[in-house]
Amino acid sequence: MIWKTAWKNVWRNKIRSLVVISSVTIGIFAGVFSIALMNGMIDQRINDAFNDEISDIQVTTKDFRINNDPGLTITDPEKALKEIGSVNGTGKMVERLIITGMANSAYKSTGVQIIGIDPLREKEVFTIYKKLIPGTGDYFENDQKTNLALIGETLAKDLNIIRYTIDTATISRLKKEGVPAGITDKLQSLAGIKFVSEKQFLKKMKSVFTAAEARQYGPKIRNAAWTFREGARLTLTFLDKDNNQVGAVFRLTGLFRMSNSIYEKTTVFVKNKDLLKLTGLAENSTHQIIIKIDDLKQTERITDDLALKLPGLEVTSWKKIAPDLAMMTDMVQQFYLIFGLIILAALAFGIINTMLMVVMERTRELGMLTAIGMNKKKVFSMIMLESVFLSLIGGVTGMIFSFLVVKLTMHTGIDLSQYAEGFGALGYSAVIYPQINAGFFIIVTILIIITGMVSSIYPSLKALKLNPVEAIRTE
Amino acid sequence: MKVIEIKNVSKIYNESEIQVRAVDNVSLDFKEAEFAAIVGPSGSGKTTLLNLIGGLDMPTSGEIIIDGTDLSALKSSELIDFRMRNIGFVFQAYNLIPVLTAKENVEFIMSLQKWSKQDRDARTFELLKAVGLFERANSRPTKMSGGQQQRIAVARALASRPKFVLADEPTANLDSKSAATLLEIMEKLNHEEKITFIFSTHDARVVKMAHRVITLEDGKVVTDDVRE
Numbered sequence: 001m002i003w004k005t006a007w008k009n010v011w012r013n014k015i016r017s018l019v020v021i022s023s024v025t026i027g028i029f030a031g032v033f034s035i036a037l038m039n040g041m042i043d044q045r046i047n048d049a050f051n052d053e054i055s056d057i058q059v060t061t062k063d064f065r066i067n068n069d070p071g072l073t074i075t076d077p078e079k080a081l082k083e084i085g086s087v088n089g090t091g092k093m094v095e096r097l098i099i100t101g102m103a104n105s106a107y108k109s110t111g112v113q114i115i116g117i118d119p120l121r122e123k124e125v126f127t128i129y130k131k132l133i134p135g136t137g138d139y140f141e142n143d144q145k146t147n148l149a150l151i152g153e154t155l156a157k158d159l160n161i162i163r164y165t166i167d168t169a170t171i172s173r174l175k176k177e178g179v180p181a182g183i184t185d186k187l188q189s190l191a192g193i194k195f196v197s198e199k200q201f202l203k204k205m206k207s208v209f210t211a212a213e214a215r216q217y218g219p220k221i222r223n224a225a226w227t228f229r230e231g232a233r234l235t236l237t238f239l240d241k242d243n244n245q246v247g248a249v250f251r252l253t254g255l256f257r258m259s260n261s262i263y264e265k266t267t268v269f270v271k272n273k274d275l276l277k278l279t280g281l282a283e284n285s286t287h288q289i290i291i292k293i294d295d296l297k298q299t300e301r302i303t304d305d306l307a308l309k310l311p312g313l314e315v316t317s318w319k320k321i322a323p324d325l326a327m328m329t330d331m332v333q334q335f336y337l338i339f340g341l342i343i344l345a346a347l348a349f350g351i352i353n354t355m356l357m358v359v360m361e362r363t364r365e366l367g368m369l370t371a372i373g374m375n376k377k378k379v380f381s382m383i384m385l386e387s388v389f390l391s392l393i394g395g396v397t398g399m400i401f402s403f404l405v406v407k408l409t410m411h412t413g414i415d416l417s418q419y420a421e422g423f424g425a426l427g428y429s430a431v432i433y434p435q436i437n438a439g440f441f442i443i444v445t446i447l448i449i450i451t452g453m454v455s456s457i458y459p460s461l462k463a464l465k466l467n468p469v470e471a472i473r474t475e
Numbered sequence: 476m477k478v479i480e481i482k483n484v485s486k487i488y489n490e491s492e493i494q495v496r497a498v499d500n501v502s503l504d505f506k507e508a509e510f511a512a513i514v515g516p517s518g519s520g521k522t523t524l525l526n527l528i529g530g531l532d533m534p535t536s537g538e539i540i541i542d543g544t545d546l547s548a549l550k551s552s553e554l555i556d557f558r559m560r561n562i563g564f565v566f567q568a569y570n571l572i573p574v575l576t577a578k579e580n581v582e583f584i585m586s587l588q589k590w591s592k593q594d595r596d597a598r599t600f601e602l603l604k605a606v607g608l609f610e611r612a613n614s615r616p617t618k619m620s621g622g623q624q625q626r627i628a629v630a631r632a633l634a635s636r637p638k639f640v641l642a643d644e645p646t647a648n649l650d651s652k653s654a655a656t657l658l659e660i661m662e663k664l665n666h667e668e669k670i671t672f673i674f675s676t677h678d679a680r681v682v683k684m685a686h687r688v689i690t691l692e693d694g695k696v697v698t699d700d701v702r703e
Contacts, residue, residue, distance in 0.1 A: 001579070001586035008574035368570040371531055372584055372631070373559020375552060469531045472566060 002378055006385035009358075010393075017390060020354045024347050024394025024448075025401065031343040032402035032444060035336055036434035037414070042328055044429050048259050051127040054321045056296065057303060059084065059289040062314045068100045071241050073285040074313065083309040084291055089298045090306075092124045095286035097275045101238025103151070103268055105159035107196065112155065114236055114268045116275030125290055128256055128269070137230045137254030140271060147274050149234065149250035152264025153257045154424075157198050161232050161252070164201035164225040166190040173224050174217075183209070183217050201225065219417060228255060236268060240279045248278055261424030344447055347391065348455040355387050355459035366463050367471020380460045387456030388449055395448035399441055406434045478638060478671060479505035479528060484537030486523050486694075497523040498534070499694035507638075508669040510662060512676050512685035520694040521675035522643055528673065529562050529641045530554045542638060559587060563632030563670075565642035569624040571616040571631070577603065578612040581630045588635055602630035606660050622653025626660060633664060639671045646678045658684050 010017050064072040074080055077095055084090055097116030102109050119140035123129055129139040140148055156162045171184050186208050195201035205214055237247035258264055293302050303317040319326035413431040420430035486498040498520045513521045526532040527539060530546045539546045549557055571580045581602055582595045603609040606626035616624050625645060632640050646654035662684055665672050674681050682688055690698040
């Protein structure tokens with residue numbers, strides 16, 4: 001009967017209850033969805049870092065990470081691989097050559113890290129082959145060709161390898177994509193001009209279109225005008241094993257696109273056999289062994305075990321290579337907790353206020369209930385239940401809303417392309433795919449119930465202090 | 476047989492610097508199944524005396540013994556439990572729970588006492604029939620007249636078969652027809668269930684039906700008239 005009465009009491013003042021429920025709903029939705037967004041961002045960053053950039057554990061010679069001397073190769077990689085394989089929890093491995101050098105096009109030069117890879121084995125550890133921009137080539141598919149290079153879109157833009165061209169094909173593609181005739185007509189004035197850099201192209205666009213037009217159609221036009229010629233060339237220069245400068249012309253086999261624009265801008269992948277030949281390093285030389293592990297929670301243990309097995313080499317875990325990621329994974333739970341507590345505290349004050357009003361309004365009724373024999377525990381429980389019902393209805397509604405919105409956006413993503421440059425510089429994708437697990441909803445439900453219970457304590461104590469004789473006399 | 480003993484009971488309120496003796500050295504006994512009215516002008520101490528008998532308030536001095544239990548010896552929680560098991564209350568303003576139906580209001584006290592659903596239903600329908608509101612079992616108090624609400628309040632007071640019912644001005648807000656109906660019902664229940672009814676009232680109709688009329692003035696008993 002206490003449950004039934006408490007439930008009915010919630011709906012005694014429908015408008016007030018609905019206002020409280022709505023505020024709880026909005027608060028929970030905002031909290032859960034924000035956390036889902038952050039989850040999505042962090043997960044993407046961590047996945048990209050592990051799958052495309054650093055992987056889990058790296059083995060190099062001592063000091064290689066500091067001075068990148070091409071001569072600091074692992075002496076007996078076969079033996080090292082065997083030792084690594086014997087450590088419990090290690091998975092796939094791949095060797096890499098890493099040379100610091102310059103990438104040069106006819107227009108520009110920039111410093112890069114040239115990574116020599118075995119394309120087939122690399123696929124077992126890294127997923128960069130999945131990041132190839134369609135239509136720009138392939139992932140070292142032609143084994144016969146030498147001196148092929150795979151570079152990122154940002155580097156290609158920096159070296160003016162990517163051009164922007166408006167021609168009839170561009171205009172008809174834009175028309176198909178629904179760009180209005182007024183816009184495509186304006187583009188006719190740019191037909192036939194080849195822009196060697198994105199900067200030049202955007203400058204011209206600004207002169208042709210209004211700010212609103214550029215904002216609305218700019219990204220579509222830029223994508224349509226983007227051109228890349230497969231087989232374009234770039235020269236890579238670097239030091240060989242004897243510290244002599246060497247260089248060679250490489251043809252681009254393809255372009256990759258990833259969230260981390262810094263990595264995209266500074267990394268060139270080539271076949272390791274090409275790099276071995278150019279640097280004069282012995283066959284099977286390697287600078288780095290990358291190791292996947294089965295469970296990231298075992299990182300420390302496996303790193304320590306590997307360090308014992310490979311005494312002359314440096315074993316570095318992802319936590320040391322990318323301390324920002326380590327901090328992110330360590331702190332994210334605490335951050336969510338603080339964030340959640342702030343939202344729940346705000347909700348709690350709203351509920352306390354409402355329940356205090358409820359107690360004041362029902363003074364006479366509460367006095368009557370005590371008079372006829374409802375003990376303090378039951379009065380307390382009734383008010384607590386009302387408070388829990390209020391918060392739970394709002395909380396569950398908020399969670400249903402957030403679940404639906406997350407479900408809706410987890411595949412389509414939330415496009416924040418206008419901030420792509422900033423996101424990219426930090427290694428984040430401009431398209432965020434929110435995600436949340438079922439366990440989180442259970443935790444939130446428990447926290448909401450606790451918030452409802454805690455919020456009811458003060459109003460309930462107020463109710464318990466009522467003197468039945470005085471309370472019954474209350475008008 | 477005495478079921479309520481009031482021995483030299485006084486209740487003094489300290490209002491600012493002035494002491495108000497709401498009940499002044501009152502001694503009274505009530506027997507089983509009495510139908511008694513406490514009358515007197517406003518401020519004579521009727522409601523205070525009723526509250527003291529019901530354990531809602533504690534006397535400044537004196538003893539109140541109900542069915543062998545000295546109320547002043549009970550802790551707060553024991554007193555609440557004692558009220559629940561032994562005393563039914565009827566208030567001037569009905570004080571029903573507006574969100575519950577008539578049936579739910581009546582069975583509320585039984586559910587506090589953990590009666591089984593079957594027993595609760597049986598007793599509730601028995602009482603609703605007795606007060607003539609069986610058909611309105613599922614109506615909320617807000618949809619009922621004052622008289623009907625007070626009849627539900629009487630049914631609620633009797634629900635857990637208390638030994639005593641204390642009614643504070645039960646007819647004050649009712650028209651004469653509703654008041655007469657209510658009084659008839661209470662008298663019938665008093666007779667059938669052997670429950671002691673004590674009213675505080677101004678209402679001459681209640682006084683006329685009462686078997687015993689106690690008159691208070693300035694907190695003192697001035698007359699105690701028992702009728703045959």
